[in-house]
Structures are given as C-alpha cells and as structure tokens.
Amino acid sequence: GENVEQHPSTLSVQEGDSAVIKCTYSDSASNYFPWYKQELGKGPQLIIDIRSNVGEKKDQRIAVTLNKTAKHFSLHITETQPEDSAVYFCAAPPRGGKLIFGQGTELSVKP
Amino acid sequence: DSGVTQTPKHLITATGQRVTLRCSPRSGDLSVYWYQQSLDQGLQFLIQYYNGEERAKGNILERFSAQQFPDLHSELNLSSLELGDSALYFCASSLDIGSYEQYFGPGTRLTVT
Numbered sequence: 001g002e003n004v005e006q007h008p009s010t011l012s013v014q015e016g017d018s019a020v021i022k023c024t025y026s027d028s029a030s031n032y033f034p035w036y037k038q039e040l041g042k043g044p045q046l047i048i049d050i051r052s053n054v055g056e057k058k059d060q061r062i063a064v065t066l067n068k069t070a071k072h073f074s075l076h077i078t079e080t081q082p083e084d085s086a087v088y089f090c091a092a093p094p095r096g097g098k099l100i101f102g103q104g105t106e107l108s109v110k111p
Numbered sequence: 112d113s114g115v116t117q118t119p120k121h122l123i124t125a126t127g128q129r130v131t132l133r134c135s136p137r138s139g140d141l142s143v144y145w146y147q148q149s150l151d152q153g154l155q156f157l158i159q160y161y162n163g164e165e166r167a168k169g170n171i172l173e174r175f176s177a178q179q180f181p182d183l184h185s186e187l188n189l190s191s192l193e194l195g196d197s198a199l200y201f202c203a204s205s206l207d208i209g210s211y212e213q214y215f216g217p218g219t220r221l222t223v224t
Contacts, residue, residue, distance in 0.1 A: 042218075043217045044154070045113070046212060046213070046214060046215075097167065097211060097213070098167050098169060102153075104154075
C-alpha cells in the first residue's frame with residue numbers, strides 16, 4: 001500500500017553543521033515530493049518540493065534530491081542555525097492530491 | 112502566514128459530544144484537505160473537497176463528516192467524540208485538483224475529556 005518511511009526520527013547537530021533527512025516511498029506513481037517544517041504550536045509549512053522530472057532542487061541553504069529508481073528522496077540543510085530546529089516531514093501523494101506523510105524528524109540545532 | 116485560517120484554535124469537550132471545526136482556504140484556492148495529527152498516528156489524511164464536492168477519502172471515521180460551502184470554506188464535523196479523538200486537526204488548501212502544493216492552516220487542538 002501507500003507508505004512513506006522517514007529517517008532518522010531525531011537528529012541533533014551543532015550550529016553550522018549540515019543535516020540530512022531521508023525518505024523512501026512505495027508507490028511508483030508518485031511524482032511530487034514536498035518537505036514541510038513544523039514548529040511548536042504551528043501548522044506544517046511547505047519549505048521546498050521537487051517533481052519527478054528533476055533530480056535536485058536548491059533554495060538557499062536547503063536542497064532536495066530525488067532518486068526515482070530507488071524511490072527515495074532527501075532533504076539537505078547546510079550551515080544549520082538554531083531557528084532550523086523543528087520537526088520536518090516528507091510527503092508523497094500516490095495519486096491525486098492527498099499527501100502521505102513520513103513519521104517526522106525532530107531536528108535540534110545546538111548553538 | 113499561509114493564508115489558511117482555522118477556528119477555533121483550541122476546543123475542549125466531553126466524550127459523546129459533537130463539535131464543528133471551520134477552515135477558510137487561501138484566496139483563490141478551490142481544494143480543501145483535512146488532516147489529523149496525533150502522537151501515535153502522525154499526520155493522517157482524512158478527506159478532500161474540491162469546489163464543493165468530495166474528491167477523496169482517507170482514514171476518516173464514520174462519526175466524522177465534512178463539507179465545503181459555495182464560498183469555499185469547509186467544516187469538519189466530529190460526533191460521538193471519544194478520548195482517542197483528541198488530536199490536532201489541520202486544514203490545508205491548494206489551487207486546484209491537479210495542484211499538489213498544499214498550504215496548511217494553524218490547526219485546531221481538540222481535547223476530549
């Protein structure tokens with residue numbers, strides 16, 4: 001069935017280091033892969049997304065890579081800052097608009 | 112601020128009761144989605160509406176129902192509430208049925224006592 005696995009569940013880095021979060025999906029029909037950032041007490045915020053015809057997309061300090069053959073995609077955050085601390089979710093819509101979310105990664109950036 | 116609004120922010124009610132959660136999508140968005148976030152189940156898709164019509168259903172209980180009105184706002188109705196229904200309920204909206212970018216509201220925290 002439709003499934004998205006996300007790793008790691010928690011990640012702690014020093015300020016300035018890089019952070020990488022990985023997701024795998026099961027439905028080969030998925031062609032859109034968003035990443036959301038959720039801060040405490042707030043709704044998920046779309047921070048970057050990638051479509052299946054692109055292998056990599058970058059926006060300032062964040063980037064997403066996609067390997068359709070292996071059915072996995074990753075979020076890369078460089079030069080991490082304390083304000084990057086949050087829970088990050090990957091998602092994949094198998095068909096139509098509904099999003100299937102990963103379990104979330106709690107990122108902690110230590111000053 | 113995503114442009115999606117949800118009311119109320121917090122709701123505390125007793126088991127067996129019925130509540131209504133309200134969502135207004137971003138200006139111009141025609142599709143509305145409802146998600147439930149709980150500690151043990153994560154973020155789960157409940158239901159999608161597009162321009163007033165139901166388009167997709169997820170793991171939505173029969174005690175739950177939703178609708179989208181002509182002005183495109185949506186309501187999620189939860190009835191015969193149980194303790195396990197305590198969760199965050201998020202509404203998201205997107206431009207149309209084929210557009211995947213979904214923007215989430217701030218959520219409604221429901222506590223059933």
